[in-house]
Amino acid sequence: MPMPARPAFLFDSRLCTGCKACMIACKDKNDLDPGVRWRRVTECTGGEWTRTAEGYRQNVFSYYLSVSCNHCEDPICVQSCPTTAMHQDGNGIVSVDPKKCVGCKYCSWSCPYGAPQYSERLGRMTKCDFCRDEIEAGRPPVCVAACPSRALQWGDLEALRGKLGQPMAVAPLPPVSATRPALFVTPHRDARPVGSTAGLKANPEEV
Amino acid sequence: MFHEWSLVLFTVLVQMAAGAMLLAPVASLAGLAGAGSGVPAGLAGCSRARRVSRGVALVAAPVMAASLLISLLHLGTPLNAPKTLLHLGTSWLSREILFTGLLALCAVVLAVAEGRGKGASPVLRGAGALAAAACLLSMTNVYMLRTVPAWNGPLTPLAFVAAALLLGAGVVAVAALWPHADTDADGGEAARPGATALALAALVTLAALVVHALALLAAMPGPVVPGGMGLATAHLVLLALSAGVLLAATLRARAADIPGALRLAGLALALALAGELAGRVLFFGLYARIGL
């Protein structure tokens, strides 16, 4: 695919098995330190068990969300950053200029996706840059190319908007209005609406 | 939990200095008012006012310098610190850093001016108060993030302004009582404005205490913080103690026991500082953003 004017992610939660190939492909390509996770896979699980006379009843559900930076149209990280290190380029790609970053972590506090990832070793924030080198060369970002289930796709924001309408989100993602992410989520059959607390982030230690 | 000890110290100390620099002119006015209400010592009143502003400047300057140093400890790459002024257009953090720097500058200039005989000009003091206000405003906005509901409500402005007034008042009270060659000749006279300032400070502290309690209530039901109840309790109890000790200091001052009043005022300030630090740890602990 030629370099889109504005790249966007397309995530089909129905297909995601939570396998994390996307995350490890990213860690490998970018040689990320332990704890630095440019792409994270959140497990959202809910439902309850009750003991009844006829045995156990349950209404358990579970689904996964693979999320990196969404290169938002209203990027609070960029707005918050005091140094302009966190910046958005002409393609809407938000990245960190290590020459400017002061390592104050303010962007990571403000981003509702936890996308900016602080590197203790560098003393700077790091984050997904939409694999700019790959997509400029006409290849998909490595996470997209890694997904065994083909749940993760990418495309041009406007083109996708034309096809799919406005981006939408499901719990526990923030409302789209918070930062206007370039992320289209196809809801899993059990997905709960944004704001719902029926499902919990079930793997806090992994994201 | 959100361990940001350097920011806990930084915000509380800056708020103390800013509060003091905001309150110093007010206290001076109060001192003059005291003079007008029957104390026949206009000049002495000026001196007392100056004693407050000098004391405040002498406290604020080192506190601000220390705060700026502490703030560097929060940074991963302190060498890039000058770059934090590059985004004044949209970043409240950038603005906060600007105004904190200005406030520190004012404090230092004031301290130098006050240290040299005649004292600082009202313009300079006014500038200091303005910088303090701007600093408080920007600092509040830094935490009023639209993605952090617990902070993006009344909690942040109430907690920050209350902390600034409370700690500032404490500094003013101590400054008003601090022994000084210029004015200590008429020891008895010094007691009255000292007592007024103390009474005011105690009032401010009580008011701040209520505000704090309200702010905390407003933050509920927020995210559950481990140890949160303990921190909230410590916070409010220490502030209440501080107010009580200030009241006692007022009585001491009225009884013309200036050294006794000073000791109590110092204790009250220490208690308030401890209470605010506990409250600030809790504040950072309440951090929880929407989304992932």
Place this chain on the structure above:
Amino acid sequence: MKTTHPQPGASRPSRSAPAYAAGTGPEDCAARSLNRRAFLKWCALLGGAAMLPGGLAGLCPAVAEAASGGDRQDFVWSSCNVNCGSRCVLRAMVRDGAMVRMDTDNLGADDYGTHQIRACLRGRAMRQRVYAPERLKYPMLRTGKRGEAAFRRASWDEALDVIAAKMKDVRERYGNEAFYLNYGTGNLGSVMSKSWPTDQTPITRLMNCFGGYLNHYNTYSTAQIATSMPYLYGGGLGNALSDIVNSKLVVLFGNNPAETRMSGGGVVYDIQRAKRESNVRVIVIDPRYTDTAVAVADEWIPIRPATDAALAAGIAHVLFAEGLADRAFMDTYCVGHDEAHLPEGVPAGSSYEAYIMGKGPDGVAKTPGWASAICGVPVDTIVRLAREIGTAKPCCISQGWGPQRHHNGENNCRAIAVLAALTGNVGIPGGNTGAREGGYSLPFPGFPTLKNPVAASISFFLWTDAIVRGPEMTAERDGVRGVPRLNVPVKFIWNYAGNALINQHSDINRTARILSDDTMCEMIVVVENFMTPSARFADVLLPAVTNLEENDFAHQGSTAEMGYVVFAQKAIEPLFESRSVYDMCADIAGRLGIRDQYTEGRTRDEWLQKILAAARQKLPDLPATLEEAWKLGVYKVRNPGKPFVAYKAFRDDPVANPLATPSGRIEIFSKRLWDIGHKWELPEGERITALPEYDEATEGQGDPLRKKYPLQLVTHHYKQRTHSTYGNVPWLKEAAPQNVWVNPLDAADRGLAHGDMVRVFNDRGATVLPVKVTPRIMPGTISIPQGAWYAPGAGGTDFGGSANILTSLRPSPLAKGNPQHTTLVELTRHSGGSHANAS
């Protein structure tokens, strides 16, 4: 039939301007000023493997720079050769002799049938595995007590001399039956270095040249199902999962491709695609809400482990009672389903219908109520499930290998499969046999390992018994095959690319006790990449290369519609003194005077060339030379026909194409099992039944031991590892930390919160690990992902979260297989220290 996958070859886009990953810009690091070679030297100086790129566990900026910049042409095709059931393509990006990035098959078109064989997270983390600090650097000889991992460095000559001398000595004193090749699947799927099947490895050829070795049959994966399915079908085939596009209903009993067949060219993708295409209703029956349930299930039916045969019986009761059983089908194709179709010489009341309806010897009707009390599935659910199964035509009933890995596993898996026969779903598109899925594959020859002159064979699971009491082991008591009784105990163990010496066998503490006595088994040779828990028990420890350090072919993994083979080229030079296992064996053969017989005068690469030539006999489109093959990388063929349907010929014409059972039919009642059941010596309380009856397992539902140990421990396959392979990779441990799944009700009973450290224990041992409190597991059942590396601390407690410290060595009755999921335990908060301060 052969259409090669279009390869991007010359038109492959090359990378232009170098770009740096954000935040890893080279300006941030002192290493930048060093050039690449100086950097490597610097790394080496600082600490050998640990400091090699990747082994650095993270950002060596020079590596990130190399990985990100420049032209991407210089990658090398390779593969991931582990025992996950899939087989993935890897592409190693190499700079100045070091791997700087691990990519996969993600070039070119992604058309189903020749689609991209995308590696799972583990393959993507291969760099950290190859450059792991645990890599063995040189041969070593044991100095301390066996198992203490006290070794000294030895030269290759010395180490191989020791092995050759001991081989001669043991052969002289005990004969060849005293040599055992332990099960190991750390290098699976390759051709020249494969460690499994055990009769096809380079070591096997060496041993066959040397006079043979004691065989084993079956595996830790499939002992019970591989043994018992042939009694039913004469084999164990199943339809491809791509065939569910023709189904009206899919019922998966413990089948979990999303966690056991994770490749993007593997079964998880096949089932997802088929589900998406037809939107067929899928029911997952499993104690865990698996990732397969997340991805494809419309309904999850949790079940107590080891009770599948009871649930199946309850379903069968509804089928018989409501006339949903397919009588016409059964009368034509089956034996033993009802009284009219029993084999000769069998008493009345022996049919499956009699057993189910309460007319058999036990007189108990296997009603849904009876089943529910055992398996924990509510009665109404059983009835509804049975009606769905009975009325959906066709219905695919499929099982994974969890239901059979039990002490009563032989009957569990047969009972599930019988449901397919009762409903006439065998041999048709959209149906299935109730077995695990089949698929499409290409023929590809292996390395010829010659014939084993020794006939004796034991169950893979009884090698510890064979050490302790070999000559007592008989055919009818211990399932010895080939001979009526063993002659000698096991005295010499070859353990190549395996961790079943300790970690993946059962009852680690007992196994360790047996192994630590070096007067019993006198020699253990371990050929490994890493200092694994098993390697610690070696007498001679030989460092092997990883598959990224040698040329090989990798034959495909399990897929529905695609056949393929990967031509793997050496990506980097062997690290340290490690060598290819073929070369080790050739040198040992030299010391034994059988080098020429072993090598036939060929180098390893010459064998590869010969095997490629042999492969071209069947697949003439294959490249002719290794060089061409390496350029191509992977050769793919789409199944030219319809999705595989098991026993279709039998269904079409049962007379012309009988099954490989004595009757030629589906033997719901197996006369062979009937005979075995009357002949074999079994321990108290065990039975081998002709029908797939529900038998309460040892440590099963009614075991009084439940008073003390109320929780049933099962284990699951975890994305962090393939069994124990990849168990030392930091990226994977970070992405998927070891933990034990506990239902919130059980956690609440014990005052546990998510993330707490807990101690899981029984009389056999204890392990400490964090708890994952999740409703995704049945109450009363807990699950530890198997394969974590055993890390013993004070008092023998394991701090690695290794499940086999808890499992039992008591074999299942018929297969003599591992009862890994039939384990009772208790769970408490762990109050002691961590591994470090406990020991």
